[in-house]
Amino acid sequence: MGRKLNNVLGAVTLALMVVALWMIFAWVPTEAEQGIVQRIFYFHVPCAWVAFAAFAIVAVAGVFYLWLGGQIWDDLGYAAAEIGMLFCTLMLLTGSLWAKPIWGTWWTWDSRLTTSFVLWLLYGGYLLMRAMLEESGQVARFAAVVGIVAALDVPVVIVSVRLWRTIHPAVLVTRQGGHGLQDPRMVVTLLVSITAFTLMFAWLLMLRLAILRTRTRLDEIARAIAIAEFRAGRA
Amino acid sequence: MSAFAAILSKDLRLELRSGVSTIAMVALAMLVLVVLVFALNPGVARGPEAAAGALWIALVFAGMLGASRALMAESENECIRALLISPVDRATLYAAKLAASAIFMLVALGAGAILTVLFFNLEFSGALVRLAPILILGVIGFAALATLLAAISGRARGGELLLPLLVVPMFVPALIAGVRASTAALSAAPMATARDWIGILVAFDVLFVTAGYLLFEHVIGQE
Amino acid sequence: MAAPIVETHALGKSFGLVPVLLEANLRVASGRAAVIIGGNGAGKSTLLAILAGLSAPSTGYALVFGQDSRRLDPDGRRRIGMLSHRSFLYPNLTAAENLEFYATLYRIENPRGAAHSWLRRVGLANFGGERVRMFSRGMEQRLAAARAMIAEPTLLILDEPFAALDSDGVAIMTDLIRTELARGCAVVASAHARLAIEGVELEQYEISRGRLIPHPETVEAPRAGRLRSLLGRPNQ
Numbered sequence: 025m026g027r028k029l030n031n032v033l034g035a036v037t038l039a040l041m042v043v044a045l046w047m048i049f050a051w052v053p054t055e056a057e058q059g060i061v062q063r064i065f066y067f068h069v070p071c072a073w074v075a076f077a078a079f080a081i082v083a084v085a086g087v088f089y090l091w092l093g094g095q096i097w098d099d100l101g102y103a104a105a106e107i108g109m110l111f112c113t114l115m116l117l118t119g120s121l122w123a124k125p126i127w128g129t130w131w132t133w134d135s136r137l138t139t140s141f142v143l144w145l146l147y148g149g150y151l152l153m154r155a156m157l158e159e160s161g162q163v164a165r166f167a168a169v170v171g172i173v174a175a176l177d178v179p180v181v182i183v184s185v186r187l188w189r190t191i192h193p194a195v196l197v198t199r200q201g202g203h204g205l206q207d208p209r210m211v212v213t214l215l216v217s218i219t220a221f222t223l224m225f226a227w228l229l230m231l232r233l234a235i236l237r238t239r240t241r242l243d244e245i246a247r248a249i250a251i252a253e254f255r256a257g258r259a
Numbered sequence: 260m261s262a263f264a265a266i267l268s269k270d271l272r273l274e275l276r277s278g279v280s281t282i283a284m285v286a287l288a289m290l291v292l293v294v295l296v297f298a299l300n301p302g303v304a305r306g307p308e309a310a311a312g313a314l315w316i317a318l319v320f321a322g323m324l325g326a327s328r329a330l331m332a333e334s335e336n337e338c339i340r341a342l343l344i345s346p347v348d349r350a351t352l353y354a355a356k357l358a359a360s361a362i363f364m365l366v367a368l369g370a371g372a373i374l375t376v377l378f379f380n381l382e383f384s385g386a387l388v389r390l391a392p393i394l395i396l397g398v399i400g401f402a403a404l405a406t407l408l409a410a411i412s413g414r415a416r417g418g419e420l421l422l423p424l425l426v427v428p429m430f431v432p433a434l435i436a437g438v439r440a441s442t443a444a445l446s447a448a449p450m451a452t453a454r455d456w457i458g459i460l461v462a463f464d465v466l467f468v469t470a471g472y473l474l475f476e477h478v479i480g481q482e
Numbered sequence: 483m484a485a486p487i488v489e490t491h492a493l494g495k496s497f498g499l500v501p502v503l504l505e506a507n508l509r510v511a512s513g514r515a516a517v518i519i520g521g522n523g524a525g526k527s528t529l530l531a532i533l534a535g536l537s538a539p540s541t542g543y544a545l546v547f548g549q550d551s552r553r554l555d556p557d558g559r560r561r562i563g564m565l566s567h568r569s570f571l572y573p574n575l576t577a578a579e580n581l582e583f584y585a586t587l588y589r590i591e592n593p594r595g596a597a598h599s600w601l602r603r604v605g606l607a608n609f610g611g612e613r614v615r616m617f618s619r620g621m622e623q624r625l626a627a628a629r630a631m632i633a634e635p636t637l638l639i640l641d642e643p644f645a646a647l648d649s650d651g652v653a654i655m656t657d658l659i660r661t662e663l664a665r666g667c668a669v670v671a672s673a674h675a676r677l678a679i680e681g682v683e684l685e686q687y688e689i690s691r692g693r694l695i696p697h698p699e700t701v702e703a704p705r706a707g708r709l710r711s712l713l714g715r716p717n718q
Contacts, residue, residue: 146428149421149425152421152424153411153424156415156418160415161497162481165481166477168477169407169411169477169478170411172470173407173429173467174428174429177432183459184433185431185432185435187456247499251494251504254501255692260586265587272579273572277574335572336568336571336572336573337568338571340568341570341584341629342587344534344535344564345584345588346556346557346560346589347556480536
């Protein structure tokens with residue numbers, strides 16, 4: 025992915041993000057029940073979408089790595105996990121900021137926040153594992169396996185948490201979490217925001233991937249130098 | 260005798276001779292229950308819900324110990340390398356290790372379940388019989404995850420911390436389902452109410468035993 | 483000449499940034515024995531691990547029974563016997579139980595009978611019921627040799643086979659190696675210093691800067707065992 029293409033992507037992202045911000049803060053009407061606070065929804069949902077999508081990318085990259093080999097798949101998985109973790113954290117933060125005015129508490133174990141939190145833990149485990157096993161030559165394989173297993177886990181988490189929270193409602197289980205989009209402008213704003221965030225994710229992913237690939241190249245060169253020195257007898 | 264049976268019986272025989280792992284797991288399960296009883300007031304630490312929660316906490320902690328030990332048993336004299344050189348399938352090795360861990364965990368949890376009924380003032384009548392299949396399902400699911408992930412965490416310095424960090428989030432669905440189903444088993448509630456939870460446990464087990472079976476070869480061996 | 487049992491092509495292995503093997507070329511045919519000589523850390527064990535399929539080469543490849551060593555099928559693995567630095571024995575199992583276990587894994591008919599017969603061959607017939615944790619290092623080594631050979635391998639990989647053996651043990655090991663070679667087995671062994679095995683023609687290689695150099699001139703024996711220093715006779 026050439027630098028020029030990445031810059032174009034960045035520019036488009038910036039433009040669309042500006043548009044989205046304008047729509048969120050100026051254009052879209054205030055929601056009837058929750059008031060101004062509801063605008064967080066237009067940040068929260070795209071972050072959630074990106075966090076889950078990134079996780080899927082980690083898993084798919086893992087499958088390709090195990091199947092085809094090729095360091096690029098591992099680099100892709102790692103990059104997606106890092107950026108995904110960023111958006112996952114944002115998702116939790118926006119969720120919490122949203123919960124406080126609506127439900128009066130900074131955190132609640134409703135089904136969506138709970139699932140998000142488990143996702144965050146899964147990401148954390150993946151990244152921690154990578155950090156701890158960096159020196160092992162096998163870290164890419166391990167990461168692929170962990171990514172795949174974690175991704176398989178996510179649907180089960182969603183189902184079980186949802187079942188748990190409908191049977192045992194905690195604080196407040198009004199599904200007013202934001203699916204009553206009365207005005208078509210709200211739908212448009214949401215879609216634009218999702219697109220803007222997705223583009224931002226793609227742009228950050230490409231940047232991070234480029235860095236990782238450069239690092240891979242540097243490693244290859246370092247290895248070749250080490251071999252050459254070894255061959256020459258470590259003069 | 261098949262390779263699976265040979266490895267499993269070897270592990271069981273070794274465990275019977277030293278008994279270190281199972282004793283440690285029983286002790287850990289008991290300690291968890293004791294801590295909970297003292298940490299919660301007697302008014303809270305009673306009844307099926309608290310008991311089910313306590314038992315599954317014990318399952319998670321004892322299971323962590325059991326899984327890492329099952330793989331560690333092969334590190335003495337590097338026997339794991341001998342297993343890898345041998346004609347045995349990696350997947351078969353996984354199945355045998357999973358089975359061994361599960362059996363040890365069940366023994367430990369059997370003791371734990373009895374203590375739970377005692378400590379949390381429950382009735383014995385049939386509770387343990389109803390509880391057994393749920394614990395079996397939970398143990399299989401946990402062992403499936405832990406056996407696979409312990410092969411990874413065992414490679415890291417300080418890997419004892421890594422294993423729980425990987426396993427616990429992944430185990431959440433089984434934990435949620437298992438505790439609810441266990442609550443139903445420990446109270447006199449008809450098991451039909453727990454049907455959905457048991458369904459989740461079964462799906463969890465099938466999913467992760469299969470995943471572990473297919474993926475184990477990628478995490479073991481290859482120096 | 484028949485296809486070699488073991489063949490490596492420009493085999494290279496680096497651990498991270500540390501190269502160990504560079505371009506190791508080796509060919510060992512059926513009934514032949516090769517000895518890899520080198521000091522600590524020279525790469526002997528690394529090379530043997532690659533041949534056993536435990537380790538993947540960084541560059542080049544190794545063929546065992548004509549198969550890529552990274553992808554040996556179960557049939558191929560069944561024909562490999564390995565003696566390593568560590569004994570591969572379970573300390574809390576008896577000698578007989580250890581042998582029976584591995585015999586079962588290697589799909590030998592009548593594992594119990596095979597175990598007892600091999601215990602006799604390595605002079606441990608009276609210790610079959612003893613747990614391995616009670617064994618001396620020399621006894622362990624003998625039992626480990628039995629473990630390696632019980633499945634009648636076509637390739638024997640021996641990492642410093644004479645280490646920790648007394649004169650009886652050396653005699654037994656020599657006899658075992660000779661018998662296996664006569665059966666058509668190929669042997670790849672490693673040693674610290676130049677080795678001579680009575681009645682066996684050895685192809686000697688020295689590991690030098692990651693390469694295998696055949697027939698070295700003279701190699702210092704850093705710590706020759708009593709018997710080994712007596713074996714300075716030329717190869718027959």
